[in-house]
Amino acid sequence: MLALPGNNSQAEQITTSYWRKSEKLLTRRKTKLGRNLPVDYNEILQCGDVEKLIRKLKAHTDTQLYYSTIEDSYDVLRRAHTATGHGEQDRMLKELSKKYVNMTYKAVEFYQSHCEECQKKRTRPLTKGVVVNPILTKASRG
DSSP: OOOOTTOHHHHHHHHHHHHHHHHHHHHHHHSGGGGTSOOOSEEEEEETTEEEEEEOOSSTTSOOOBOOOHHHHHHHHHHHHHHTTSOOHHHHHHHHHTTBSSOOHHHHHHHHHTOHHHHHHHOOOTTTTOOOOOOOOHHHHO
16 A cells, blocks of 8 residues: 555545445445436446546547555556656656556655665765875875
């Protein structure tokens, strides 16, 4: 699970918001009142036992956009990060926006700051360019 430090309440809010939206849609489908309610921008996609919250398609040519839960965020970010070749935040967000609705710049930045391979690329030796000269004294000259 990927959670931002100090923002556990924010992560809980996102998770409860996700499940609240999916419960709302499920109850609409189960009751006849769903026809009288305004059309929402979300739908539930069910594949076997797995239910995913998705954005409703506007046209048949649109691509399917998913909402990612907090629990799935780490795996989603990891796949996008490796797909972009450990790319920068903008490239990752562009890749994520093709398939997911709710990925933020802050989550991408947090993930990338903890990637070991990216950290190795950024770190440089501290002694670069320093020339060590011997200290000459009368005793060392002989």
